[in-house]
Amino acid sequence: MIMETLNKMVMVVDDDPSVLRSITYLLRDAYDVLPCNSAAEALEHARQGDIGVVLSDIKMPAMTGLELLERIHGIIPDTPVLLMTAYAEVDAAIFAVKKQAFDFLIKPFDPEALLEAVSRAMVCSEEKRVERFRQRLLQESEQEKASALKSALEAVRGLSLEVVQRLTAAAECRDNETGVHIVRIGKYAQTLAGAMNLNEEYVQLVAAAGPMHDIGKIGIPDSILLKPGPLAQDEFAIMKTHCEIGDRILHGSTSLALKTAASIAFSHHERWDGTGYPQGLRGQDIPLEGRIVFLCDQYDALRSRRPYKEGLTHEETCRIILTGDGRSMPHHFDPVVLDTFSKVHRLFDEVFGHVQ
Numbered sequence: 001m002i003m004e005t006l007n008k009m010v011m012v013v014d015d016d017p018s019v020l021r022s023i024t025y026l027l028r029d030a031y032d033v034l035p036c037n038s039a040a041e042a043l044e045h046a047r048q049g050d051i052g053v054v055l056s057d058i059k060m061p062a063m064t065g066l067e068l069l070e071r072i073h074g075i076i077p078d079t080p081v082l083l084m085t086a087y088a089e090v091d092a093a094i095f096a097v098k099k100q101a102f103d104f105l106i107k108p109f110d111p112e113a114l115l116e117a118v119s120r121a122m123v124c125s126e127e128k129r130v131e132r133f134r135q136r137l138l139q140e141s142e143q144e145k146a147s148a149l150k151s152a153l154e155a156v157r158g159l160s161l162e163v164v165q166r167l168t169a170a171a172e173c174r175d176n177e178t179g180v181h182i183v184r185i186g187k188y189a190q191t192l193a194g195a196m197n198l199n200e201e202y203v204q205l206v207a208a209a210g211p212m213h214d215i216g217k218i219g220i221p222d223s224i225l226l227k228p229g230p231l232a233q234d235e236f237a238i239m240k241t242h243c244e245i246g247d248r249i250l251h252g253s254t255s256l257a258l259k260t261a262a263s264i265a266f267s268h269h270e271r272w273d274g275t276g277y278p279q280g281l282r283g284q285d286i287p288l289e290g291r292i293v294f295l296c297d298q299y300d301a302l303r304s305r306r307p308y309k310e311g312l313t314h315e316e317t318c319r320i321i322l323t324g325d326g327r328s329m330p331h332h333f334d335p336v337v338l339d340t341f342s343k344v345h346r347l348f349d350e351v352f353g354h355v356q
Helices: 017-026 041-044 067-077 088-096 111-174 176-195 200-212 213-219 235-238 244-248 254-269 288-303 312-324 334-354
Strands: 009-011 032-036 053-057 081-085 103-106
Touching: 009 017, 009 041, 017 032, 017 081, 017 111, 032 041, 041 053, 041 067, 053 067, 067 081, 081 111, 103 111, 111 213, 176 200, 176 334, 200 254, 200 288, 200 334, 213 244, 213 254, 235 244, 244 254, 288 312, 288 334, 312 334
Parallel strands: 009 032, 009 053, 053 081, 081 103
Antiparallel strands: none
16 A cells, blocks of 8 residues: 655635735745635535645634534544634634634734644644554555455365365265265255354354264275165174264364364264264254254155165155154154254255255
């Protein structure tokens, strides 16, 4: 930013032509002088914003100098205004000070006193101009810092999401069904969290981290992971360890996205009534992101076709989640999450239909 040059314009306002001429003559060697014979003319120039100091008579027709002082400060607030009067009116002087007049001069004034008063006013004007410039620099600096911080955060978030995508791709390599499933989970989670009026940053975190819920299945043997039929009890016990495996893979990152993913990987099979795994957590002891993804995962599992079962319709799936079928019961879900799902379930159906 280039600092503007010193504005040495002094606007003199007086309805007496002889006063205008004499003051102009006194000031012209040191300043640019703009004589005005009316308040209206003075205001017109003030609106152009190129005035350093205003020197005005206090008594003028149509508008007094005190009224002009208020009007000028409404247009150019920091411009010093000196008022002149032929009488030492105490009340007027007090009022002028209250209205932030810079000085109060008595006519006839000594030329040196006038020059000294205008000089002080001009110094004040320059100091205010420098302060305005400094404040603009600070504001621009803060804006630049904010912009740089935003860019840095976006870069970190982008890096975190790239890691998420790469780890998700690793899971997809193990199980072809996992590919579309993990994409849908992210979209379901974003829909559900958004409908719960949660913080937008949190919504985006859950949407980005949700697909990582089953990353721990990388550590499950193919004989179990890819088994075409229902799992035996000991096989299911091994399958359940994918929660701990996922947490170990993601645990310890400084990335908020991966911390959220670790939380989801570990808790997305916990149930509100405490009958879930791996820890049997109950109610709000289960992280909110785990409660959200748990319902999303249940919905997609019911809708999806597997070698050992057909996929259910949206209506059948909603009935099971909202009313229960013995294996899945409404009290398994966070009541708020479940209620929100009941209001936006059609959006889940749209996601399932679009991501195949």
